[in-house]
Amino acid sequence: MALETSPESPAPLRVIADRLNGWINRLGAVWVEGQVAQVNRRASSNTVFMTLRDSVAEISMSMTCSKVLFDGLNPPLVEGASVLVHARPSFYPVRGTISLHAREIRMVGLGELLARLERRRQLLAAEGLFAAELKRPLPFLPRAIGLITGANSAAERDVLEVAKRRWPGARFRVLHTTVQGPKCVPEVTAALSELEADPDIEVIVIARGGGSVEDLLPFSDEALIRAVHQARTPVVSAIGHEPDTPLLDLVADWRAATPTDAAKRIVPDMAEEVQRVAQARERLRAGLRHWIDREEAALDALRSRPSMADPRNLLADRADEIDQLRDRARRTLRHRLDRAADDVRHNAARVSALSPLATLQRGYAVLQDSSGHVLTSVAGLESGAEVSVRVADGRLHATTTAVDQLEPVAGPTETPSDEDTDD
Template structure:
């Protein structure tokens, strides 16, 4: 039934509260899953008051149950237990509060609990929260190590002492949180986010000692897993011992089997690093010494070569070659000059042999008439003509007294 209200006719608070109570009362019983965050048993009261918290969101709702139902649970119900409650919603109009009236409470058994954790793991893995590609490498030497753990716990002592034993100068920023119970996941998330906002923190370690599956349930909380996934700082999970594997181990960047192992992962061992540096120094020294020896041997080899041992030896050899070439050139030039002189003599002799003067020297003469023409026939002159006779050493002026014609037999006919 809908209430008819208006500005002129408003409904009183009691009417609205009773209407809400009536609407909720018409709701049937429901099965609700959650974690018991608080148990309040008041002396002399037959009702036990519980607070049921959602396993993911920060939402809780009051639950009431009879003392008979509460005392009949086996094992006894304690804070932090995971339960499934069959309850009917109820609205208390006098205080305006909503609660659940429990009719049945069933503890979540270990097998069922592990099955639910496995389903949760599969769902988160399908979202990619556990992907290997998202894992970040830890810094070699962090400036400040963030630590989330319980105050005064053995895990805190193990991480601090072992880390400082390995690297005495390491600095820690410790954020305390409950590591067990219904508020554990929320406090760990708050501590993680506080350290993640600190720019000086280079790596965050979440450490807790061993425990039962129920004790380690907060570290499989979906909200915590998502908070670690969203953190900008690398996270190391050091929960429990080697066999323990909460979902936090899967989403963390590095999983440590124990808190002691986490201390070994986040800081290097100063003694081991000094040994590595010393070994590297020795290797460098040995390599440099070997290189110097090889270079010295190469230099000695170069210096032992004749060209460097006695630079003049090359000049002496080249000087000998130059002298030999000079002597050879001199002989060749002399031979060529001698042959050229002989050729000139031969040409001179041939030219002299062809010269008319040479013919004259052998007793021949050239006869020219008065006009200077050479007389080659007796017909060219007449008796009484004046002629010039050219001999080897001069000229003879003569007058033709007679001419004589040579016959075919070589005899001359006398003519006047």
């Protein structure tokens, strides 16, 4: 029954919430069609929270389901999937919100297609086809660029015009293929193999304009993905627009948001490069000027030194040192010569004092018999014996007339030697 209220007798909010809960519960379980806009799965909860959005109108509603139901879906439920849900609506009075509790979920149409693509993506990712370490860098300025696109397409026009405008000397080899439908995958794969065989091609661009998920489905084909993975030449994916994410974007070495973005990535901008060259040249000039100024300052500092201002000062100092050393050498040599002369004189005087001739000069004589033996005693000498007398300046020959024997005189007492003392 309708609830009657007035300004004089308003209904409490709890009554309104209770009436709403009753009306919503009266609806019972219903089948709802929509698109999954958001999935929030919490590890600590057995409930999966989702947002279900109408496929046409801007209407969305919260939806929950058990983790067992969510994990049992095959293919897995992903964001963007279109689904049929058997759910029971419920009203949460505390917050005043309405949510759906799903009892069964079925994926239909595009949602089922997206789910299959997600499953394929997970399998290929598990094989490592999308690994970041496999991505190859693009060349700075390729000799030739391979372009795989549809004939007379806007994507071809965007790539060629933007690339030529950025770098007029860019050279392209364009191969036209079907970019949707059943013939797309074999034609694109064959074109990729043909460009791979060309040694001049250093980068390959696969370009297509925007389209629906069904139109872009060939660029998520497993055969094409594996062919791009095995290619030795870097591949740029330029499929659709920014929101479109075919699997080709994941396996390609570079993912371009649009064909125009791909053209900007594969060739540099000549105007920017010319500006960079000019800036580099100016930096080189500035660095060279700085280096020259520094070296000139160093030369000026060297010139200002006394040794460089008048080099003769150093020579004069060295000349004074040489004169002092020469005088010292002369004095030293003269002193050593004087000492040597004194030593010679002393040794000569000592030799003269020890010479027998000096003894003869003092009036002594050496007496020898006729045989030339020196006579030191009168023993054995008879009267009338012939003798010779050696004096300082000559020799005298004489004959003895008489021989007189004298008493012997005692000699000086001998000083005991060191050996006797030791004994």
